[in-house]
Amino acid sequence: MDDVQNSVLKIIGSLLEGWDRTGVTVDAGTTLHGEEGLGLDSLETAELSATLEDEFGSDPFSAGEMPETVGEIVAFYAAAA
């Protein structure tokens, strides 16, 4: 669980860096969309989805789930393990 969470946090951190969004604190409770969270737009969400699939071989968005928080992404992989 911790390994998965660390991997997900690392992926999100790397993407945020690529989008020039530095200084953002991310944890399991961080929401993906909206101003109070990461504020991902549709293309950023697609990039996150594709990067997660590239790393783990599957991703919650393509599986039809629409996670709202980082923790829900982690839970998707924990449930599949």
Add this chain to the structure above:
Amino acid sequence: MTAEQPEPLPGRQRTVVVTGGSRGLGAGIVQSFLDSGDRVATCARSETDAVRAWSADPAYEGRFLFVGADIADREQTTRFVKEVVARWGSVDVLVNNAGVARDGLLALFSDDDADTVVDLNLKATFHVSKLVVRNMLAHGGGRIVNISSITGLTGYRGLTVYGATKAGLDGFTRALAREVGSRRITVNSIASGYLRTEMSHGLDEGQLGQIVRRTPAGRLGEPDDIARAVQFLVDDRNDWITGQTLVVDGGLTC
């Protein structure tokens, strides 16, 4: 390496996916990328002599992959792209070449033929592009070229459905270019003129002769004519050309 093919950039061997690369124009595009030193994967429903020759040629060992797959079948296409990624990690260039032509007046056109043309020329292209775009998003960019046709620009009697799918491809090109341009992915079309290949849009020799007479360049096209344009559009340096349809037709539509 043939003299007219561009040299690859030093140290940069690209992974190229060409759909429908076993014969005709697709085979010419595959040969072009093999000549420029790239890794090339292609798929088709069955092997051809060209595929067997590439597979057996030691010069292409480790950088040519053929997967038997019907591109109109989503599961088979997914398996193909996954095999490419499993072998080479990422896709740098996608050439959506696979296509089918059925000719006939619309008033007499069968629904099955219409479905076949739309399923392969459009829906299959959407699916393989989605798979590859996701890979390109995860790996920092890429190049997509859709092989379109001047019949999508000018129309041609007897090719209504085929022409409509090619016009659709050009629209797909523009929309996708807008979607992914900020992620270093370019998307362009080549509107090919009439080629002397096995699939010259179902035209007979009389029609092809008439086309030649109306073509300023005075001949039908060859696969190399289109392959060179593809190489231009996917060149690493050409990252400011996107969302465009490049007409390569010997001047027929000028």
